[in-house]
Amino acid sequence: MRWSSIKGDRLLVESSPPNGSPRLIAVVDDDEDVSSALGSLIESMGIHAMTFGSADIFLADRDRRFDLVISDVQMPGTSGLELAKILRKEAVPLILITAFPSPEVKQQAIAQGVRCFMRKPFDPDELIDCIERILAGDL
Incomplete structure (x- = not known):
């Protein structure tokens, strides 16, 4: 099922997988403030989020x-x-975020199949x- 709504200047579209269960995104970051903010952002899109500290x-x-x-790049x-290596084997899409970007890390991330690499x-x-x-299958 797909539905859409207007929020501010964005058209939000929520789609459920074929089995009807809602979408679920995991947020993995050792910074609780970042995890909380990301979780809230995802929930505001009409998508369920779960946060993990590592x-x-x-x-x-x-x-x-x-x-x-x-997920954050640098965590204990x-x-x-x-x-990324683990999730690639399981075909789970991944977005990596980092406060310390470098061309080498970005290159490694892309080589591991990371869909988006973003700087904090x-x-x-x-x-x-x-x-x-990513959820629409376009990336």
């Missing part, structure tokens, strides 16, 4: 199927790039566009 905590929660994962334990602080509209394109 990639290790996320990986321990394998009971759910996520439509998309948004498993890094965002290591998470990121433009919320840019992130929303990336999320919408």
Whole structure:
């Protein structure tokens, strides 16, 4: 089922997977403020979000199927790039965000199949566009 609504100057479209369950995005970041802000942004799009304080905590929660994962690059334990390797094998789309971008890290991320690579602080509209394109199958 698809429905749309106007929010500000954006057309929001929510689509459910064929089984009718709502979309679910995981946010993985050790910075609680960033996780909370991302979760709120995703929920404002009409999409369910779950936040995780680390990639290790996320990986321990394998009971759910996520439509998309948004993760920080640098975290204690498993890094965002290591998470990208794991998710690539499972065909789960990933957006990586980082406060410390470098051409080398971006190149590694792209090589691991990361769909969007963004610098913190990121433009919320840019992130929303990336999320919408991934969920629509356009990216």
